[in-house]
Amino acid sequence: MAQLALRSGLIALALAIVGAQGYADNLRERTRIDDGWRFALGHANDPAKDFDHGMRPFFFGKAGYGDGPAAADFEDRPWRRVDVPHDWAVELPFSERGSSQHGMKAVGRGFPENSVGWYRRELAIPAAGKGRRFTLEFDGVFRDSVVWVNGHYLNREASGYSGFQVDISDYLNFGGRNVVAVRVDATTQEGWWYEGAGIYRHVWLTQTGPLHVAPHGSFVRATVNGDIADVTVDTTVRNDGKAGDHFALEHELRDPAGRVVARASEPARTVAADATTDVSAQLRVESPLLWSLDTPQRYTLTTTIKRGAEVVDRIDTPFGIRRRIDAWLLAHKRRSRWRRPAGFQSSP
Incomplete structure (x- = not known):
């Protein structure tokens, strides 16, 4: 005891x-x-x-x-x-x-x-x-x-x-x-x-704190065009305080090696008491490292909420950048990883 x-x-x-x-x-x-x-x-x-x-x-x-x-x-x-x-x-x-x-x-x-x-x-x-x-x-x-x-x-x-x-x-x-x-x-x-x-x-x-990124409030999606990836970030900010508040958002994007490859800032705005507001931002990544089953490259987006110079919340959102993959092809390749006959070479 x-x-x-x-x-x-x-x-x-x-x-x-x-x-x-x-x-x-x-x-x-x-x-x-x-x-x-x-x-x-x-x-x-x-x-x-x-x-x-x-x-x-x-x-x-x-x-x-x-x-x-x-x-x-x-x-x-x-x-x-x-x-x-x-x-x-x-x-x-x-x-x-x-x-x-x-x-x-x-x-x-x-x-x-x-x-x-x-x-x-x-x-x-x-x-x-x-x-x-x-x-x-x-x-x-x-x-x-x-x-x-x-x-x-x-x-x-x-x-x-x-x-x-x-x-x-x-x-x-x-x-x-x-x-x-x-x-x-x-x-x-x-x-x-x-x-x-x-x-x-x-x-x-x-x-x-009362002012924070809402649960599941960071959503990241990427579109690949040639050697460029355009990354869209949607952030839901929640204010549980008893009065309206003001804030600014900063985003920092790091590659799989931890190097900063893009930044974005959103100007100050207000959110009412006991309410949420959605903020969108755009970032661009040159020569992105693409996610795949064989090389699951993962980027990390760090989102910071500031009230003036004060940092009030910060979260990390991991994600991958990839081209559109046909669902059947993805399933087929997953199976082939485990059932590939000797001497068989699959196409990339």
Whole structure:
């Protein structure tokens, strides 16, 4: 127990240090929070076996009324400690009643006692973080996941193949205890292959200032004409502040070796409070290194948001430059990489 307590303390200290660094320079910080989760199986049909979840009056009707494991004060110390990515289905026994397309595991409609899992984790957010924005990012949860923070219902994602983000900023106890709870229901299948069950990919905590590039807010596309690549950048800037703000954008493009090959600046403009605005920019690359299956050359676009001389956000967007590739040819070449007969030479 002492070792577990020490580990929890170190996790909290690490998050606090990362947070303090982020507050000092006002830039975004992205921290992977895969360790330190608690896990237990619930039940798909019986609330009593699902830790009485859903039995409290108004648990969906009032803010902060999450019950059972969704409540912040739920006692989860008897639960098993796990790190994610985690798949509880792979640990289950095989069953003749299991789906042949899903590994014959005892999970799904006929196994309600094995088809719901709960995850809980504490977050240490320093008091100095108040005023910043905090977002949980789930790369993949299978499936039908519901996210609660400090008893507040915040998000539901039905698909097990779609990553998603949850803005938790307005529900945090800055300088106090915070609890994330995730209920995962793997009763229903989505494919005809083994799909598993649980938080099977990474989880991230991203913090930014109120003025920042929105999630998935940087989109890059390139058109190749001869020895020139024209690069178009579309950026969505989000202002979560309580008043309008002004900003300018700067873009810096680096080739696979890290050399700067193009720059662009967009003049200052304004964005209203609690709103977004889209900004487009053009860059040109001479003699671009083209992406292909054999030589996957990757460029990096660095986008910086400035308020006057102050840098308030910065993100990197990796991408490749290539000519249009026919989908069939791409698939054929991918297969030929693994099935090429001896002595066979494919055309470029």
